[in-house]
Amino acid sequence: MRRRLINSTLAVVLVVIAVFGLSLVVVETRTIQSGAQESVASEAVRLVGTVESRLSSGEKITPDVLSEQITANRYAEIKVPGKPPIEIGERPSDEVIESHADGERGESVTVQESRSTVSAEIGRTLLVILAVALLAVAAAVILAVRQARRLTAPLTDLAETAERLGSGDPRPRHRRYGVQELDRVADVLDASAERIARMLTAERRLAADASHQLRTPLTALSMRLEEITVTHDPETVKEEATIALGQVDRLSDVVQRLLTNSRDPRTGSAVAFDLDEIVKQQIEEWRPAYRSAGRAVVRSGTEDLRAVGTPGAVAQVLATLIENSLMHGAGTVALRTRVTGNQAVVEVSDAGPGVPPDLGSRVFERTVSGRNSTGLGLAVARDLAEADGGRLELLQQYPPVFALFLAREAEHSEG
Structure with a gap:
């Protein structure tokens, strides 16, 4: 593209130089020729006047006197009746520019100038025009190269940005180039980079959340299956298998919820339910x-x-x-x-060391963990609680007390 820009700019400049240069050559040539003709005619008239004046005053007419009235490199022939012709200068041997003038006393003057002199002046003028044209071409080349670099460098940069996006690097570059069209392309690429970055972040977050949310039900299911393997009582096996099937159903619910959140992370499916049943269920599963x-x-x-x-x-939050x-x-x-008020609260506490003081305000942030865990559990649990309008809070760091706040079902009075 750079070569095309340079070639197109040079083509335009050459066309302009050709049109105006040729016109200038023609005009200058005619001007020099007409100027030489007028100069020769003017000298012929001046010589006739000088000869006539000297004849009137009776002065001698000599070549030395008349040579002062004619330009060097020109030839003049003066004819006076009754006297031999007077020649000044050397008669040209090639083509000439000639002018003839007659006086009132019968005298005549012929002035000639070689056309080679005029051609030499025309040649010098053409050289000046050619030098100016070459300077114009050189300036055009420099400007074309600079302009080509100014236009192609941003295009190369935009191509690199697009290539980075295609290779999975969605960082926007926020570069602008002072050209409206190129800046528009840069805006679109930066906007695309930000959208891709958000999509990749959402996908990574979904994968992390899925791995963590599935781990807890799978852990509970694994423990239930272990109970089955170590017992020989058919009734116990049946009871544990029934509980395990319920855990499988809840695991399916987790998967469905993850798929729903992948489309809209704020979408919930809130319904009225028996909170005691959920609490009892979690205690039975983890006992x-x-x-x-x-x-x-x-x-x-x-109760x-x-x-x-x-x-x-809610079961997933409590399980976490x-x-x-x-x-x-x-x-x-x-x-x-x-x-408390119009909210139902479930508090979970133990007698452990609690939450470190430096993590108290950040315990629900992703990747924040004080004991070599993933740092996702509490963050995912808070997201799940907030999806249906609830909230999860740390009420006390030591001993640790976490509280899940949920809206209570509205009571209907009978009338």
Whole structure:
């Protein structure tokens, strides 16, 4: 493209020089020729006047006197009646420019100038025009190269930006070039880079959330299957298998919720549900794991609470809190339900070391962890709680107390 820009600019300049240069050559040639003719005619008239004046005053007419009246390199012939012709200068041997003038006393003057002299002057003028044309071409080349670089460098840069986007580097460059069309392309590429970056971030977040949200149900299911493998009581096997099937259903619910959140992370499926049932379910699922660790998980507080939210999401939040207490806490884990205003609250606490002071305000941030975990659990749990209008908070760092706030079901009075 750079070569095309240079060639097109040079073509335009050459056409302009050709049109105006040839016109200037023609005009200058005619001007020089007509000027030489007028100069020769003027000298002929001047010589006739000088001769006539000297004849009137009776003065002698000599070549020395008349040579002062004629330009060098010109030839003049003066004829006076009754006297021999007087010649001044050397008669040209080639083509000449000639002018003839007659006086009142019968005298005549002929002035000649060689055309080669005029041609030489025309040649010098043409050289000047040619030099100016060459300077114009050189200037055009320099300007064309600079302009080509100014236009092609941004295009090369934009091509590199597009290539980076295609290779998976979505960082916008925010470069502008002072050319409206190129700046428009740069704006579009930067906007595309930002959209791609958001899409990649959403995909990575979905993958991280999926791995974490699926891990907790799979862990609970694995523990239930382990209970089945170590028992020989058919009734116990049947009971544990029934619970495991329920966990499989909840696992399917988690997968469905992940797919829904991948389309719209703020989309919830809030319904009125029995909060006691969810709490009881989680205690039953995690009791074997706590029993194996020599610990206990208990519940207390207000009963017969109905809340509004997504049952699967609420179960996932509680499972995350219970699992964190199992992994990082100590002693008995207590689930306490209570009412505050128009909200139902589930508190999860244990007797462990709690949340480090430096992480208290950042414990719900992604990748923030004080004990070599992924740092996703609490962040995902808060997102799940907020998806249906609830919230998850750290009420106390030591001993640790986490609280899940949910909207209560509106009570209908009978009239």
